[in-house]
Amino acid sequence: MTVIQEFEKHPLAKYLRAERFPHIWCEGCGDGIILHCFVKALDDLAVDIDKFVVVSGIGCIGRAAGYVKCDSFHTTHGRPIALATGIKLANPKLTVAVLSGDGDLFAIGGNHFIHAARRNVDLTVICSNNFNYGMTGGQSGPTTPLDSYTTTTPYGNIEHPFNLVHLAAAAGSVYVARWTVLHVRRLAESIKKALRKKGFKFIEVISPCPEIYGRRNKLGKAIDIMKLYRQISEIRHGYDPAKAEITREKIVVGEFIDIEKPTYGELLQKQFIKIQQKLSEG
Amino acid sequence: MVSQREVLTGKHLMQGDVACAEGAIAAGCKFFAGYPITPATEIAERMARRMIEVNGMFVQMEDELASMAAIIGASWAGAKAMTATSGPGFSLMQENIGLAVMTETPCVVVNVMRGAPSTGQPTEGAQQDVMQSKWGSHGDYSIIALAPASVQEMFDLTIECFNLAETYRAPTFLLADGFTGHLWERVVIPSPEEIKIVERKKPVVSPDKYMPFKPDEDLVPPMACFGEGYCVHVTGLTHDELGYPKTTDPKVQHKLVNRLCEKMRKNANRIVRTYESMLEDAEVAVIAYGIPSRASLNAVKKARESGIKAGLLRLVTVWPFPEKQIEELATRVNAIVVPEMNCGQIVREVERVAKETPVHLLSKIGGELHSPSEIFEAIRRAAGI
Amino acid sequence: MSASRLLTPVVKRKKLADVEWNVIEDFCKGCSFCIEFCPVDALEESDRLNAKGVHPPKLKSEDACIGCGLCETLCPDFAIYLEKKEGKGDKE
Ligand SMILES: Cc1ncc(C[n+]2csc(CCOP(=O)(O)OP(=O)(O)O)c2C)c(N)n1
Ligand code: SF4
Ligand code: SF4
Ligand code: SF4
Ligand SMILES: [Mg+2]
Numbered sequence: 001m002t003v004i005q006e007f008e009k010h011p012l013a014k015y016l017r018a019e020r021f022p023h024i025w026c027e028g029c030g031d032g033i034i035l036h037c038f039v040k041a042l043d044d045l046a047v048d049i050d051k052f053v054v055v056s057g058i059g060c061i062g063r064a065a066g067y068v069k070c071d072s073f074h075t076t077h078g079r080p081i082a083l084a085t086g087i088k089l090a091n092p093k094l095t096v097a098v099l100s101g102d103g104d105l106f107a108i109g110g111n112h113f114i115h116a117a118r119r120n121v122d123l124t125v126i127c128s129n130n131f132n133y134g135m136t137g138g139q140s141g142p143t144t145p146l147d148s149y150t151t152t153t154p155y156g157n158i159e160h161p162f163n164l165v166h167l168a169a170a171a172g173s174v175y176v177a178r179w180t181v182l183h184v185r186r187l188a189e190s191i192k193k194a195l196r197k198k199g200f201k202f203i204e205v206i207s208p209c210p211e212i213y214g215r216r217n218k219l220g221k222a223i224d225i226m227k228l229y230r231q232i233s234e235i236r237h238g239y240d241p242a243k244a245e246i247t248r249e250k251i252v253v254g255e256f257i258d259i260e261k262p263t264y265g266e267l268l269q270k271q272f273i274k275i276q277q278k279l280s281e282g
Numbered sequence: 283m284v285s286q287r288e289v290l291t292g293k294h295l296m297q298g299d300v301a302c303a304e305g306a307i308a309a310g311c312k313f314f315a316g317y318p319i320t321p322a323t324e325i326a327e328r329m330a331r332r333m334i335e336v337n338g339m340f341v342q343m344e345d346e347l348a349s350m351a352a353i354i355g356a357s358w359a360g361a362k363a364m365t366a367t368s369g370p371g372f373s374l375m376q377e378n379i380g381l382a383v384m385t386e387t388p389c390v391v392v393n394v395m396r397g398a399p400s401t402g403q404p405t406e407g408a409q410q411d412v413m414q415s416k417w418g419s420h421g422d423y424s425i426i427a428l429a430p431a432s433v434q435e436m437f438d439l440t441i442e443c444f445n446l447a448e449t450y451r452a453p454t455f456l457l458a459d460g461f462t463g464h465l466w467e468r469v470v471i472p473s474p475e476e477i478k479i480v481e482r483k484k485p486v487v488s489p490d491k492y493m494p495f496k497p498d499e500d501l502v503p504p505m506a507c508f509g510e511g512y513c514v515h516v517t518g519l520t521h522d523e524l525g526y527p528k529t530t531d532p533k534v535q536h537k538l539v540n541r542l543c544e545k546m547r548k549n550a551n552r553i554v555r556t557y558e559s560m561l562e563d564a565e566v567a568v569i570a571y572g573i574p575s576r577a578s579l580n581a582v583k584k585a586r587e588s589g590i591k592a593g594l595l596r597l598v599t600v601w602p603f604p605e606k607q608i609e610e611l612a613t614r615v616n617a618i619v620v621p622e623m624n625c626g627q628i629v630r631e632v633e634r635v636a637k638e639t640p641v642h643l644l645s646k647i648g649g650e651l652h653s654p655s656e657i658f659e660a661i662r663r664a665a666g667i
Numbered sequence: 668m669s670a671s672r673l674l675t676p677v678v679k680r681k682k683l684a685d686v687e688w689n690v691i692e693d694f695c696k697g698c699s700f701c702i703e704f705c706p707v708d709a710l711e712e713s714d715r716l717n718a719k720g721v722h723p724p725k726l727k728s729e730d731a732c733i734g735c736g737l738c739e740t741l742c743p744d745f746a747i748y749l750e751k752k753e754g755k756g757d758k759e
Contacts (some may be wrong), residue, residue: 003693010691010748017515020526021694022744027721028698032743040740050511055355066515066527071508073358074517074527075351076381082348086355086363087508089339090313094359094509112351115344182704184740222698268339275334279287 028222030207
């Protein structure tokens with residue numbers, strides 16, 4: 001039996017392009033866990049995989065689109081949400097999820113994020129926040145904590161990081177949650193909830209990049225980072241996302257926002273019916 | 283296929299930008315994403331009114347990077363898709379134009395050119411983005427660009443752009459200019475039956491046998507869209523015929539990129555369209571595209587009246603460059619005049635192809651059109667009179 | 668409530684599911700998440716070296732695993748999977 005044949009016995013392998021495994025991510029990289037929780041959510045929900053699309057940007061986590069066994073698009077850096085918007089609006093029957101990185105979604109692609117959230121386009125956006133640009137060798141990004149070391153902040157970071165959940169909430173997301181990759185069950189449940197809900201949903205996943213960010217900031221091995229998550233994360237559902245901080249001592253996780261608001265598609269549909277009626281009346 | 287509401291059959295007095303929007307709708311465009319910019323805004327405004335009437339989708343995006351990304355997504359979701367912009371927006375679109383090339387995504391990009399560089403002359407027409415259309419995104423590739431010279435052609439060539447985009451699976455440009463975009467002229471819109479519409483080639487094999495980027499003999503792979511059960515992976519990375527990234531294998535890059543270039547070269551005969559006037563016995567040829575072709579035709583007539591054997595070759599297709607036609611023409615004439623509204627762009631291509639035959643540029647920038655007498659003078663000088 | 672309580676399921680020795688625990692040894696990159704976070708401490712490094720040069724995990728004893736499934740989901744490399752054991756007895 002080849003390794004791939006063996007892998008095909010894995011209950012989630014049917015959602016993955018098995019022939020492309022093992023994946024490229026480093027030892028202990030959180031991206032594998034995010035992908036795992038994601039396909040687990042697909043499995044639990046028994047989604048119609050022929051009508052499901054995964055879109056990602058460029059970065060380590062961006063490779064996720066190439067591992068999921070469904071229609072998928074690995075776009076340009078920063079543009080997955082804009083491209084996903086085109087997919088969803090052109091064919092509302094498709095369920096569209098975006099998996100991408102902190103740099104991709106909030107630096108180069110920040111504008112698309114806030115506007116898709118504002119429009120309330122029906123998308124589920126999952127961000128692997130590893131506090132740096134993993135793929136390009138560990139530069140600082142929009143979530144890099146103050147004083148952290150990266151290749152472009154060799155004397156320590158002097159830029160204030162974004163609080164992604166606060167940003168997402170302020171921009172209008174109908175569902176906002178944050179987990180670490182250690183919270184596998186809650187993360188998978190959260191993804192399921194987001195996929196079932198309509199509108200712009202955002203899940204931030206704190207994810208170790210042991211190979212680069214971890215090494216440079218002396219966080220130890222992947223397992224040490226995971227132990228740190230266990231030690232310092234605090235679940236606070238319904239907490240004000242503005243106050244849901246990430247510090248060296250504390251990571252506030254949980255579901256922060258869960259509201260209802262008409263989606264872009266729903267409002268468009270209403271308008272469409274009105275216009276068509278008017279037209280048929282002559 | 284298309285209904286009365288989609289094709290406004292009849293005679294209209296219409297603005298160029300509006301005719302472009304109507305051409306798109308007649309071609310079956312069902313998705314428009316854009317961002318306002320002079321002198322292309324009227325296209326978006328028309329689409330905002332009309333798309334909903336024809337069961338299509340209009341969305342105003344946050345910028346042109348998003349607009350271009352959105353039409354790529356929409357195209358993969360199965361819709362004929364278009365965006366419209368002008369120079370500054372066209373520059374912002376370049377990276378994703380490359381993505382559309384690499385992922386072989388049919389889509390139409392209208393560039394209503396205005397004075398440039400930078401913010402330049404928003405309200406003045408120009409032809410300064412001709413080379414950017416060809417080479418604007420990084421890397422080697424080929425695209426198709428058509429240059430309308432009238433409001434009627436804003437309608438007709440937009441349809442043709444869609445047909446070519448769908449046939450060759452490539453981003454296709456309508457390279458219009460601010461003058462034509464804002465011009466009001468009579469347009470005849472034919473009945474739906476008279477409009478030739480091309481639909482994209484679909485796979486004929488089952489999903490398990492389908493290779494999304496394996497071309498047919500015409501070098502174009504059949505396209506399965508999202509939601510059709512073919513489980514397609516699309517990436518801007520260098521990919522094999524299955525669509526999977528293969529970024530370090532020289533053979534894969536070689537094969538893919540050469541095919542993307544060859545796709546247009548091999549099919550150039552079917553793509554390229556030019557119009558000839560009075561060229562049979564011509565000694566001086568004017569080669570023009572877009573709005574200067576109108577003054578050029580008058581100038582050529584004037585030259586004939588004064589005894590100079592002049593003729594006009596009008597390029598409807600700017601890219602792929604009509605090399606064969608011009609190469610052949612150059613062997614027959616003594617001189618070539620190229621009027622264009624830039625500092626000399628297409629003239630370089632003409633020179634390359636014309637070899638020994640002298641080529642004279644008649645450059646014009648700033649927002650004024652070439653006058654027929656200016657072009658006539660250039661013809662006269664070229665004829666050595 | 669303390670965070671660690673929430674993250675690590677309360678240790679119940681009782682079997683949650685009757686499963687066969689499997690590891691695809693050559694997929695394992697040796698992060699040891701599975702070993703560290705198993706609620707019943709059922710796993711340990713094996714002596715074998717895989718193609719990547721790491722020691723994949725193994726069960727400490729045949730019935731150590733209670734089938735909670737945590738290690739399966741937590742493995743970043745999809746190296747662990749649980750298979751439901753067929754309820755043979757019931758059928759016979
Ligand atoms: C336009 C553009 N600029 C820069 C890059 C180089 N680049 C690739 S990935 C990346 C950063 C990715 O960071 P993030 O989104 O956080 O993903 P990660 O690798 O950390 O998972 C950059 C800057 C690019 N591909 N395209
Ligand atoms: S560089 Fe960091 S983020 Fe990228 S695969 Fe390695 S550990 Fe993961
Ligand atoms: S979690 Fe997976 S990769 Fe890590 S040690 Fe266990 S089996 Fe190996
Ligand atoms: S499934 Fe994994 S984590 Fe759960 S008890 Fe068994 S070995 Fe431990
Ligand atoms: Mg990152």
